[in-house]
Amino acid sequence: MAAAASSGGIPEADRVLLEAAEDEAAGIAPADVKIILLGDSAVGKSKLVERFLLDKYKPRTRSTFALTLYRYNTTVPADEEVGETGGGPLTVDFWDTAGQEKFASMHPSYYYRAHACILVFDVTRKPTYQHLPNWYEELRGFCPHIPAFVVANKIDMNEKATTKRFAFATKNSLPLVYGSAADGTNVVRVFHESIRAAWRYKNHGDDLEAMLYRMLDDPTFGHKAAEGDEAEEKAAVVASARRVG
Ligand SMILES: Nc1nc2c(ncn2[C@@H]2O[C@H](COP(=O)(O)OP(=O)(O)OP(=O)(O)O)[C@@H](O)[C@H]2O)c(=O)[nH]1
Numbered sequence: 275m276a277a278a279a280s281s282g283g284i285p286e287a288d289r290v291l292l293e294a295a296e297d298e299a300a301g302i303a304p305a306d307v308k309i310i311l312l313g314d315s316a317v318g319k320s321k322l323v324e325r326f327l328l329d330k331y332k333p334r335t336r337s338t339f340a341l342t343l344y345r346y347n348t349t350v351p352a353d354e355e356v357g358e359t360g361g362g363p364l365t366v367d368f369w370d371t372a373g374q375e376k377f378a379s380m381h382p383s384y385y386y387r388a389h390a391c392i393l394v395f396d397v398t399r400k401p402t403y404q405h406l407p408n409w410y411e412e413l414r415g416f417c418p419h420i421p422a423f424v425v426a427n428k429i430d431m432n433e434k435a436t437t438k439r440f441a442f443a444t445k446n447s448l449p450l451v452y453g454s455a456a457d458g459t460n461v462v463r464v465f466h467e468s469i470r471a472a473w474r475y476k477n478h479g480d481d482l483e484a485m486l487y488r489m490l491d492d493p494t495f496g497h498k499a500a501e502g503d504e505a506e507e508k509a510a511v512v513a514s515a516r517r518v519g
């Protein structure tokens with residue numbers, strides 16, 4: 275798995291992507307689900323991931339350079355709401371993206387085949403909240419239907435923030451979580467919820483993208499004649515995809 279370096283210019287960012295592509299070419303399969311963290315620089319994206327994966331928090335940090343990828347192995351319980359009878363092992367890639375403006379040209383790669391998103395803002399810096407609609411609009415341009423969560427981070431610095439409603443979340447019908455990477459409040463909860471939502475979206479999402487990717491991931495597709503409803507569904511997806519393309 276490639277990880278971001280910490281200095282240089284955009285060519286370094288390209289190298290990071292290249293490494294990720296090389297990992298794939300070397301036979302490291304993509305994870306079962308991909309979850310991206312988005313939001314302005316210094317809102318706490320990296321600290322939230324560190325808190326969740328390593329259960330540690332060191333206050334000082336470098337701003338993420340381009341992108342850092344983390345692979346996480348876990349197990350998911352059976353999702354009874356969608357009629358699943360057994361859970362099982364699951365690999366998750368967390369894409370800890372860079373919020374700095376200079377990496378804007380990399381954004382399309384962040385969104386490619388993502389299954390869920392955690393949008394983060396900093397309750398102590400209002401502009402980071404005011405920029406959420408921009409991040410969200412971009413997200414929806416690439417991933418119209420993936421589940422998304424909003425984290426109001428750094429509540430350890432402003433407890434009153436937990437009494438605010440933050441209209442952006444309600445307006446867009448997104449779950450809002452008050453969190454703190456510093457003291458760990460709600461971090462495990464939001465990551466677990468995002469993993470479950472990502473897995474459910476991948477397997478049961480009924481939008482065109484989700485259906486198309488399931489079809490492409492199906493090893494039998496193209497090798498045998500599908501029959502009945504399944505064949506009709508696939509034909510419909512291909513036809514719609516052609517119309518879109
Ligand atoms: N008090 C407090 N500080 C936090 C919290 N989360 C992050 N910070 C601090 O905020 C700063 C930025 O955190 P990062 O996690 O690096 O921010 P980021 O969103 O990854 O920023 P970019 O990588 O530039 O996009 C660091 O100094 C952190 O220590 C939190 O929950 N509470």
Ligand SMILES: [Mg+2]
Nearest residue numbers: 319320337338
């Ligand atoms: Mg970061």
